[in-house]
Amino acid sequence: MAEVKSEIESARGPIYLKVSHLPDETLSTLEGILHSTERPTRGTFHANRGHDYRTHDIEMHISEIGLCSGHSASGVWVDENARTTVPGLYAAGDLACVPHNYMIGAFVYGELAGADAASTAADAPAPQELPEDQVTAAHELIYRPLRQPDGPPQPQVEYKLRRFVNDYVAPPKTAAKLSLAVETFERMRTEVAGIGATTPHELMRAVEVSFIRDCAEMAARSSLTRTESRWGLYHDRSDLPDRDDDAWRYHLNLRKTAGGEIEFLKRPVAPYFVPVPGLDGIPGETDEPVVVAEPALVGGRAPASETSRVIDSSGPAPSPRIAAVLALDEPSVDDLTPFLADADPGVRRTAVDALTEHLCEGYSAPLVAALSDSDAGVRRVAADGVRELVEVLPNPEAVARHLDSADAGVRGAAIYVLGARRAGGVEAYRHHVTDPDHRVRIEAVRALVSVDDVDGVAGAHTDANREVRIAVAGGLGTLRAGAATVRLLLDDPDPLVRAAALAAIGDIGWHDADGATVERALGSSAWQIRQGAARALAGAPSPSAAVPPLSRALADPHLDVRKAAVLSLTRWAPSEEAARAALAGALDDGDADVRAYARRALEAAS
Numbered sequence: 001m002a003e004v005k006s007e008i009e010s011a012r013g014p015i016y017l018k019v020s021h022l023p024d025e026t027l028s029t030l031e032g033i034l035h036s037t038e039r040p041t042r043g044t045f046h047a048n049r050g051h052d053y054r055t056h057d058i059e060m061h062i063s064e065i066g067l068c069s070g071h072s073a074s075g076v077w078v079d080e081n082a083r084t085t086v087p088g089l090y091a092a093g094d095l096a097c098v099p100h101n102y103m104i105g106a107f108v109y110g111e112l113a114g115a116d117a118a119s120t121a122a123d124a125p126a127p128q129e130l131p132e133d134q135v136t137a138a139h140e141l142i143y144r145p146l147r148q149p150d151g152p153p154q155p156q157v158e159y160k161l162r163r164f165v166n167d168y169v170a171p172p173k174t175a176a177k178l179s180l181a182v183e184t185f186e187r188m189r190t191e192v193a194g195i196g197a198t199t200p201h202e203l204m205r206a207v208e209v210s211f212i213r214d215c216a217e218m219a220a221r222s223s224l225t226r227t228e229s230r231w232g233l234y235h236d237r238s239d240l241p242d243r244d245d246d247a248w249r250y251h252l253n254l255r256k257t258a259g260g261e262i263e264f265l266k267r268p269v270a271p272y273f274v275p276v277p278g279l280d281g282i283p284g285e286t287d288e289p290v291v292v293a294e295p296a297l298v299g300g301r302a303p304a305s306e307t308s309r310v311i312d313s314s315g316p317a318p319s320p321r322i323a324a325v326l327a328l329d330e331p332s333v334d335d336l337t338p339f340l341a342d343a344d345p346g347v348r349r350t351a352v353d354a355l356t357e358h359l360c361e362g363y364s365a366p367l368v369a370a371l372s373d374s375d376a377g378v379r380r381v382a383a384d385g386v387r388e389l390v391e392v393l394p395n396p397e398a399v400a401r402h403l404d405s406a407d408a409g410v411r412g413a414a415i416y417v418l419g420a421r422r423a424g425g426v427e428a429y430r431h432h433v434t435d436p437d438h439r440v441r442i443e444a445v446r447a448l449v450s451v452d453d454v455d456g457v458a459g460a461h462t463d464a465n466r467e468v469r470i471a472v473a474g475g476l477g478t479l480r481a482g483a484a485t486v487r488l489l490l491d492d493p494d495p496l497v498r499a500a501a502l503a504a505i506g507d508i509g510w511h512d513a514d515g516a517t518v519e520r521a522l523g524s525s526a527w528q529i530r531q532g533a534a535r536a537l538a539g540a541p542s543p544s545a546a547v548p549p550l551s552r553a554l555a556d557p558h559l560d561v562r563k564a565a566v567l568s569l570t571r572w573a574p575s576e577e578a579a580r581a582a583l584a585g586a587l588d589d590g591d592a593d594v595r596a597y598a599r600r601a602l603e604a605a606s
Contacts, residue, residue: 016057055596082113088124145206151196154205171236178224179297185217265289319344333362345375356385371402383413396421408437419447438465449475458485470500477504495526502532506539527558534564551582559591566597573605
């Protein structure tokens with residue numbers, strides 16, 4: 001596992017299980033096993049990512065961390081008869097601290113537990129009454145979520161909890177990360193207790209989250225207490241990389257004290273039936289478990305001080321009317337109107353947010369009107385709202401009156417909506433190509449593209465802002481016109497502008513005289529320019545001008561350049577044997593996307 005993890009995190013990672021070379025019959029059989037017998041959701045997992053075993057190899061990961069079952073280094077402590085340390089209680093299968101056993105192991109340990117329990121049943125009298133406090137606590141654990149149905153949903157809390165386990169408890173481990181994990185799991189007791197549920201299934205999942213939290217805390221505290229590294233990656237302490245057989249030739253057990261705290265025990269290892277080289281000193285001197293103290297948590301706490309450095313907020317408290325807006329369930333425009341006119345800009349911002357979220361009937365007019373609000377924050381929320389709803393705004397022409405707003409964000413949003421909905425005029429767009437704010441100028445260039453105004457787009461090629469010039473190059477490429485302007489941008493001092501111009505001339509098409517420029521770009525030190533050159537070769541005047549340099553580009557160290565080369569070769573593959581040969585070579589590329597595009601290009605050309 002340590003070697004696999006190192007490989008994944010190296011420059012050569014990630015790693016893949018190669019299956020795309022297999023015949024279709026074999027892949028169909030593999031899918032039948034993996035997507036039905038093994039795990040039906042696996043096929044959905046790959047389909048949602050657009051992956052198919054015929055075009056994509058399978059990315060591999062190391063096994064996730066094991067908490068308290070299913071692994072030979074964890075589980076409930078049992079003896080050879082599956083007895084736990086609690087009289088009359090047995091554990092078998094994955095729950096017990098036994099080696100990996102799967103189904104056959106469950107049968108074996110189940111039989112051992114059953115036989116021993118049957119032979120000792122007469123000596124273990126059944127309790128006459130159950131502890132009332134434990135029964136009450138169990139009832140509270142199971143049914144508490146029903147009394148708080150509006151509490152945080154189980155998937156949200158479980159995701160946060162599992163993410164913290166993966167980030168802070170999974171190896172390689174350090175005392176600092178484990179301490180943060182312990183503090184977080186302690187803090188999450190309240191979050192887990194606050195989970196809401198409405199159905200029996202949700203009740204079950206909520207209880208599971210509480211168990212996951214308990215196991216996560218036990219794993220973190222145990223890893224912190226065992227001050228050594230052992231078992232390869234399973235318990236790899238980066239801050240304590242060596243194995244310590246003198247101090248830790250023991251099993252580490254934990255139990256719950258009468259006060260509810262976790263207590264750790266060093267339990268001696270049983271004598272080996274077969275001698276193990278290098279472990280002659282195991283077991284140790286004692287035969288009985290020994291209590292061991294848990295190390296103190298470490299972390300980034302500031303030194304204790306009598307004087308608090310926390311400064312109280314000097315601003316006004318948030319208006320309670322914000323909560324009133326948020327409490328509205330499916331509000332109408334009439335419900336929101338008083339809040340949209342509130343004196344507090346925070347309330348108005350929340351009301352505009354509600355308009356965007358609920359899309360109540362007639363929402364468009366007040367949303368557009370908010371673009372002229374006196375508060376910049378309200379205008380920003382309104383501008384974000386009209387951008388988000390650009391495809392469904394019932395009257396996009398209404399934003400035109402905000403083209404001359406003093407707020408650049410509002411002007412940009414207005415041009416964006418008019419351009420996207422084909423609701424504006426060339427004159428307005430050309431006027432804003434010279435706007436003082438570069439963000440507005442970018443939107444104006446894009447809007448001119450939407451009305452096919454080649455001259456208007458080309459006129460902005462001397463703009464002082466790089467992003468505007470990139471938008472000009474991209475726009476002319478989309479329009480497949482303005483080659484003369486694009487050639488001027490090929491000499492731009494900014495490499496990203498030159499890269500965009502190269503890609504654009506690939507869409508427009510070029511002549512033999514441009515070949516030297518494209519060839520030089522392929523040798524640039526900037527991968528973005530090399531990528532642009534590869535894209536430019538899709539518009540070469542002849543296959544002889546395109547295929548040889550594209551074939552060389554397939555050896556580029558940057559995967560985006562190789563990907564662009566494959567996509568450009570796709571144009572020439574149907575007619576050129578050399579292009580098909582180059583694509584065939586790309587089938588062995590180290591990047592899965594490059595291989596997939598090459599495979600599809602060859603299939604389309606055949």
